[in-house]
Amino acid sequence: MRDPVVIAGGGPGGLALAVSLAQQGIGVTVLERDKVLARDLRAGSFHPPTIEMFDQLGVGDAMRTAGIRVPHWQMRDRVEGIVAEFDLGLLAKDTPYPYRLHCEQHKLTPILLERLEEFDNARAHFATRLTSATDNGDHVMARISGPEGDAEIRASYLVGAEGARSIVRKGLGIEFEGFTWPERYLVASALYDLSQHGFTENAYIADPDEWCAIFKMPHQGGPGLWRLAFPIPPEIPDEKALELSFVKQKLAGFVPALGTANIPYWSIYAVHQRVAGTFRVGRQLLLGDAAHVNNPLGAMGLNSAVHDAINLGEKLGKVILGNRSADDDLLDLYARQRRGVAIEFVQAMSIRNKRLLEERDPVLRKQRLDEIRATAADPAKAYDYLLRTSMIASVRRAAEIT
DSSP: OOOOEEEEOOSHHHHHHHHHHHHTTOOEEEEESSSSOOOOOSOOEEOHHHHHHHHHTTOHHHHHHHSEEEOEEEEEETTTEEEEEEEGGGGTTTOSOOSEEEOOHHHHHHHHHHHHTTOTTEEEEESOEEEEEEEOSSOEEEEEEETTEEEEEEESEEEEOSOTTOHHHHHHTOOEEEEEEEEEEEEEEEESOGGGGTOOSEEEEEOSSOOEEEEEEOOSSTTOEEEEEEEEOTTSOHHHHTSHHHHHHHHHTTOGGGGGSEEEEEEEEEEEEEEESOSEETTEEEOGGGTEEOOSTTSOHHHHHHHHHHHHHHHHHHHHTTOTTOOTHHHHHHHHHHHHHIIIIIIHHHHHHHHHHHOOOHHHHHHHHHHHHHHHHSHHHHHHHHHHHTTHHHHHHHHHOO
């Protein structure tokens, strides 16, 4: 029996890769340091190509049942109101799913884990972390620490999918190039129907002092769960920003009624723009946040992790199963393709999105919002813009890299 692929990290990217490999009959072991799947409240907006990839993993129906379909999204100005509204129906000839699917990340991971558990060749170990690894040429020796103490696992390949503080990446000495934004993001979820104020289920509100991103999430009964993300200046300490009275004050600044709404949960986190110097060294590879992180404006981080997983699963499967047309160079191709689009698309677009929302220069601000307005009004320009913002263009671009 072949040594299993060991995946450090039981988040969406790691579990998606595990399912991809298990479907091909390849042994896979997932190591998750937490006792249970993480309840991440940040990500939760999936683009059309990602929804297609869920079908490849056998979880498409479950995800569409758990989520809500969002066919339109808005760009707004905090003073002027609606600047433009985009209809993803323009992408109907490019994808069977011309919409965004909103479903919180903590609902995706149990669906992927349940799918993984259908395979006898797959194992997931919780409360178990990777401590170090050694590439011995024909295998990797992964050292782990878990409920039963320390142990070693002989792996055919080791994949670091354990987040921005990746042990795999650090162990390989790979630089995590980029920067951290000075402000943090506060995310709060409100049980209040923002559609009555004209908001689509996804909207971005530009403002030089306090922009906002809005997402509606599935919620049984009532007005629905609406998530708002906005910046917190560095001079405001976390303790202050996390006081419920402060959160409600900030929410009321966007819609006054939010000041008295039920706020089930809220959190604050730092935001980074970084890409690993390489996604592969020998038999060790990186994907998801271990390989690249970005601000959430445009909803590209979690989607990119799934795209990494599908790309790597296909190539790693060919190498391990001994397809005569495949060789180890395929793994270098994975690194080139996914690192290339992480820089060219994900980093560039997420930074551009942030700068659009927070532009202070009134001349540049008007110019950029006018450009968005003109793009939405022209079907050809809107179509091209949606190809890029929906990440269809990035998947196509990755396939072009040789």
